[in-house]
Amino acid sequence: MVYFIGAGPGDPDLVTVKAQKVLQKANAVLYTGSLVPKEVLSWCKEDAIIKDSQGMKYPEIFSFLEEYKDKVVARVHTGDPSIYSTIAKQIQFLQEKSISYEVIPGITxxxxxxxxxxxxxxxxxxxxxxxxxxxxxxxxxxxxxxxxxxxxxxxxxxxxxxxxxxxxxxxxxxxxxxxxxxxxxxxxxxxxxxxxxxxxxxxxxxxxxxxxxxxxxxxxxxxxxxxxxxxxxxxxxxxxxxxxxx
Structure with a gap:
């Protein structure tokens, strides 16, 4: 299951409770670079696989999402995932592969x-x-x-x-x-x-x-x-x- 998470504009306290709960149980986390606060990533489990997607191309991102599809995957975007992110292409890929997903909104x-x-x-x-x-x-x-x-x-x-x-x-x-x-x-x-x-x-x-x-x-x-x-x-x-x- 892949969760697209909105990490909000910057203040970690503005991340939704639902997003925090997903991060706390996620097995694999792919986040969008330095604009995701470090405190947000600190909520992840010690054994979680955490990777920065900065510099990654679509094939690499798709490969990560597919590799951990049977686990809890948190794809963390800044702000709200529906505004100036790349979730449309990622969702299209997940649909083609019949991989379940959910979008958790954030504050833009x-x-x-x-x-x-x-x-x-x-x-x-x-x-x-x-x-x-x-x-x-x-x-x-x-x-x-x-x-x-x-x-x-x-x-x-x-x-x-x-x-x-x-x-x-x-x-x-x-x-x-x-x-x-x-x-x-x-x-x-x-x-x-x-x-x-x-x-x-x-x-x-x-x-x-x-x-x-x-x-x-x-x-x-x-x-x-x-x-x-x-x-x-x-x-x-x-x-x-x-x-x-x-």
Whole structure:
């Protein structure tokens, strides 16, 4: 049985109880490099086979999963396995080999960052849509950047894009974004060494030029949390209406 586990954004305390239980009983563990906290791996049994998948190609990963298919296998991904991981190909392989599997969700970095910042992504009257995306670099993105940025009333979160911030700035300003549009960067969200940078689309690049590793870019007016309108759910007229309909 293969379990795909989301190890969360960085803080080991954010890993689900279910994921921890699987790791504690796993016979073989394949994890995705240094972004999986060491404490998470410390939950494994002393005799568990633990291997770092960094640098491994698909055939090597598939071989590992198949070799231990009759035991408990933990395939550990960072964040949530459904976002910017490679589980689709791995699941396809397991299905072809009739190997049982289960996906255990985790907290993605965007939600870890929101918790650290004390913000929400859906703001009444400002944004009711959230877009998780990445800027096209070596990996093609079928959704062009100009189309993503056209959703100006959305809460935009860019993964794996910190080295392409200049491209984001240029395109956003070309498309009519105000130079004062809030743009924040969270480096290593929820880790002990987490760093937060707050600026605008016109000046944030200068603040974060030293970052080469894992960071999220948040862009949009939803970051003006002080301008939040009241949710209709908590105002008296709607409360009375809800009671009347009971």
């Amino acid at each position: 970095a965007a939600f870890g960052a929101a918790a650290s910042l004390g913000i929400e992504f859906t703001i009444p009257g400002v944004s009711q849509t959230m877009i998780l995306t990445r800027i096209e670099g070596k990996t093609p993105n079928p959704e062009k950047l100009e189309n993503i940025l056209a959703c100006k009333n959305s809460s935009l979160v860019f993964y794996l894009s910190i080295l392409l911030l200049k491209k984001l700035k240029k395109k956003a300003l070309e498309l009519g974004y105000s130079p004062d549009t809030p743009c924040w960067v969270v480096e290593k969200a929820t880790w002990e060494e987490e760093s937060i940078y707050k600026g605008t689309i016109s000046n944030i690049e200068e603040q974060v030029s030293h970052i080469k590793g894992v960071a999220l870019i948040l862009l949009g007016d939803f970051l003006h949390q002080e301008e939040t309108q009241e949710s209709h759910l908590y105002v008296k007229p709607l409360q009375k209406e809800l009671k009347a309909n009971k």
